[in-house]
Amino acid sequence: GNSVTQMEGPVTLSEEAFLTINCTYTATGYPSLFWYVQYPGEGLQLLLKATKADDKGSNKGFEATYRKETTSFHLEKGSVQVSDSAVYFCALGPSGGSYIPTFGRGTSLIVHP
Amino acid sequence: DTGVSQDPRHKITKRGQNVTFRCDPISEHNRLYWYRQTLGQGPEFLTYFQNEAQLEKSRLLSDRFSAERPKGSFSTLEIQRTEQGDSAMYLCASSLTPAADTQYFGPGTRLTVL
Numbered sequence: 001g002n003s004v005t006q007m008e009g010p011v012t013l014s015e016e017a018f019l020t021i022n023c024t025y026t027a028t029g030y031p032s033l034f035w036y037v038q039y040p041g042e043g044l045q046l047l048l049k050a051t052k053a054d055d056k057g058s059n060k061g062f063e064a065t066y067r068k069e070t071t072s073f074h075l076e077k078g079s080v081q082v083s084d085s086a087v088y089f090c091a092l093g094p095s096g097g098s099y100i101p102t103f104g105r106g107t108s109l110i111v112h113p
Numbered sequence: 114d115t116g117v118s119q120d121p122r123h124k125i126t127k128r129g130q131n132v133t134f135r136c137d138p139i140s141e142h143n144r145l146y147w148y149r150q151t152l153g154q155g156p157e158f159l160t161y162f163q164n165e166a167q168l169e170k171s172r173l174l175s176d177r178f179s180a181e182r183p184k185g186s187f188s189t190l191e192i193q194r195t196e197q198g199d200s201a202m203y204l205c206a207s208s209l210t211p212a213a214d215t216q217y218f219g220p221g222t223r224l225t226v227l
Contacts, residue, residue: 043218093214103155
């Protein structure tokens with residue numbers, strides 16, 4: 001079945017630092033790829049997505065590129081803010097005839113002023 | 114668009130009791146998912162509906178769990194004879210096919226089994 005591996009957290013950064021959160025996957029077929037974010041006390045919400053190889057998803061200064069050759073979808077941001085502190089989940093859409101989306105275990109980001 | 118809503122937001126119950134949770138998806142969304150999330154983990158798939166049809170159910174799901182979506186709108190998730198290991202956040206999400214599978218999540222129901 002499909003699986004997602006995310007880097008362990010927490011990731012602790014100072015404001016304006018560069019962020020990378022690694023995500024690699026195994027999948028049957030060619031699923032869409034997603035990053036969801038969960039702010040404290042809130043539900044998951046879509047941050048960005050990419051639907052095919054070499055697509056770049058972007059939103060709120062975050063970016064991730066669908067890399068089929070390395071089966072990766074790393075999340076990056078050039079300059080983080082305190083308000084970016086949250087848990088970030090990498091996810092695969094359904095593929096290979098299954099209806100089941102697959103989520104990583106999440107990476108907590110803590111940004112200090 | 115009022116978003117996905119879930120009720121109740123919190124439920125505390127004693128071991129052995131039955132509980133039922135409700136999810137109201139975004140009105141035009143025909144796909145509905147239930148997940149379970151425990152501390153430090155990502156959402157774990159439980160079951161999936163397309164309209165009123167339950168098309169997929171996790172093999173990990175005990176037969177104490179059942180879900181319905183009788184008219185293709187709201188859905189209920191029932192857990193019978195609850196166990197302490199059922200304590201978790203139960204998430205509902207909906208999506209509109211064929212919009213590249215983006216899911217819209219509700220705030221979740223936190224279940225505590227004493």
